[in-house]
Amino acid sequence: MSRSVLMQGNEACVEGALAAGMRFFAGYPITPSTEIAEACAVRLPQVGGVFIQMEDEIAGLAAVIGASVAGKKAMTATSGPGFSLKQENIGYASLAEIPCVIVDVQRCGPSTGMPTSPAQGDLMQARWGTHGDHPVIAVSPSGVQEVYSLAIRCFNLSEKYRTPVIFLMDEIVGHMREGIVIPDPDSYEVINRPLSGVSGINKTCFHVDPGEWVPRMAPFGDGERYNITGLIHDESGFPTNDHDTARKLMERLFQKISCNYDDIVQVENDMMEDAEIAVVCFGGTARAAKEAIREARSHGIRAGMFRPVTVWPFPEKELRGWIPQLKKIIMAEHNAGQMLREVQRVTEGRLPISFIGKIDGTLIRPDEILQKINEANNEKMQ
Amino acid sequence: MKKCSDLVFRYMRVDHLPQIWCPGCGNGILMRYVAAAIDDLKLEREKVVIVSGIGCSSRAAGYLDFNTIHTTHGRAIPFATGIKLARPELEVIVITGDGDCTAIGGNHLIHAARRNMELTVIVFNNNIYGMTGGQYSPTTPTGEYGTTAPYGNIDRQFDIPLLAAAAGASYTARGSAYHTQQTIKVIRDGIANPGFSLIDCLSPCPTYYGRKNKKGSAVDMMKYQRDHGITQTQWDKLSEEERKDKFIIGQLTKNDYPGYTAIYRQIIEKKRENTENKDRK
Secondary structure (H helix, E strand, O other), X not given: OOEEEEEEHHHHHHHHHHHHOEEEEEEOOOOOOHXXXXXXXXXXXXXXXXXXXXXXXXXXXXXXXXXXXXXXXXXXXXXXXXXXXXXXXXXXXXXXXXXXXXXXXXXXXXXXXEEEEEOOXXXXXXXXXXXXXXXXXXXXXXXXXXXXXXXXXXXXXHHHHOOEEEEEEEHHHHHOEEEEEEOOHHHOOOOOOOEOOOOEEOOOOOOOOOOOOOOOEOOOOOOEEOEEXXXXXXXXXXXXXXXXXXXXXXXXXXXXXXXXXXXXXXXXXXXXXXXXXXXXXXXXXXXXXXXXXXXXXHOOOOEEEEEEOEEEOOOHHHHHHHHHHOOEEEEEEOOOOHHHHHHHHHHOOOOXXXXXXXXXXXXXOHHHHHHHHHHHHHHHHO | OOOHHHHHHHHEOHHHOOOOOOOOOOHHHHHHHHHXXXXXXXXXXXXXXXXXXXXXXXXXXXXXXXXXXXXXXXXHHHHHHHHHHHOOOOEEEEEEEHHHHHHHOHHHHHHHHHHOOOOEEEEEEOOEEOOOOOEEOOOOOOOOOEOOEOOOOOOOOOOHHHHHHHHOOOEEEEEEOOOHHHHHHHHHHHHHOOOOEEEEEEXXXXXXXXXXXXXXXXXXXXXXXXXXXXXXXXXXXXXXXXXXXXXXXXXEEEOOOOOHHHHHHHHHHHHHHHXXXXXXX
């Protein structure tokens, strides 16, 4: 049975994660994500799970990876400064293919910045934060209901593709309270990692079966003995310096994401069918964008909103599809132009783009977007 | 005692041998002591997890035939914490080095000890960063040399068991590559201890620490351990001056403070019950 509740975004993140089967959380207090740790501390023991407040941000993700290796669905949550500290272990989880979810409730940066003010300045860090080339999945919610459903989706993607998934929230959605519907558990899918079922020594624990994208996993303690390392490794899980092996491993890590683009990438198109002017945004900024396009529509302006829900991989195919009908793009984001660069890359100069970026901790208001829409509409008339 | 070869064939991944350590290094000897302690305790192999960080010591995980995970530099203890909390029935053993455990990972060491997390941390302490070529570590004695201490190390040394005990570890001990029986015993006792155990295992590094500091050959460095490692009883009889170049081999501290997962289990049992009762009403 579904039920309606009033909930904060950070709380909804925890409830969604629990619905997806999260049974372990390790983290460190940091504004504006702290309510996630607090809710986990209350809720996890009630369902037989474990919460621990670690000594620092790095340890938070390390413990999460450890718990995942031992078979638990595990999550950590942080904000900008902590997200920076977690980067090395995000790379570890990426290369060792350990499923886990890292929540980043973005705040104003750089450095300590303005801890209680909203921002979206970690978009590029979510993509490129850890060293070395690596694929990544990052998902960004625009409201409390979506926080709940996307938290489930983050775990599903993480388990299915054996990869860390970054849940890129922002202070707007993290601290917002909304009425949401907690869905009936039968109404959504919960995906669990593929298991190997091998017992004893497994010398091919990182072998991928034909038709599959990831090796089947064996939780420590289930009876299989094998090795996990953050070094480039062969199918046996042991380090190698063989360049062919390294290339094949890296190709597969990229392809497991790129070849499943359609399964991973989600976007929201709001009134885009006949739009000539598209507001592109992600996360909490969508609230202002939606209001602005509705106001514009009431004046007969054909405006729409295009929102990457999956921000990484960037939904370039979907955005490219709209280019022929568009006259102008308005990029609105709470940073100095991080998604703007992606939009410029995808549109290749075929469309004029106007930009609204805020990095002072204030919110982009609907009237500011509307003004840009009006300007675009006037340019179109000329 | 089992022959060395028995332990090798039973507990090591022989197709990955010979190991990468230098001739004369103590790490291979200490790795065998770990296997011997596990053998003595008759632990079920599938229930043993070896977690390591980065550095010479941490390559041990790859040679031991258990569930093994080679993690990021300094983070073996929090990885192990996650594993232990997720599955308290597993025996989680951390193999780490002096740099990995007390420099980059020092914060994790003291907090795992403070929580009395049910882990056994075995430090292969060679007084130097070996993997990167001989830089001074937190256990390089004051005045000695490393490639980054060309004029003599001005840092003071950590006494790792003392540090862990002060932070709350319920078992601390010291062993060395030379002291076979004593070291196997303290590793065994450390694993058997339900709370957080720290075993400082002195490991000669003739290639870097030894060469930089004119400690002689690998054999000379083993002889040093023989001649300077003493029992607690012997230690107690010595003057402050006589203790200067000596170290105790054997158990150092022990208490019965309950382990973290045991206490957390009680919270789960209590809260689960409360929630179920509420649901019934």
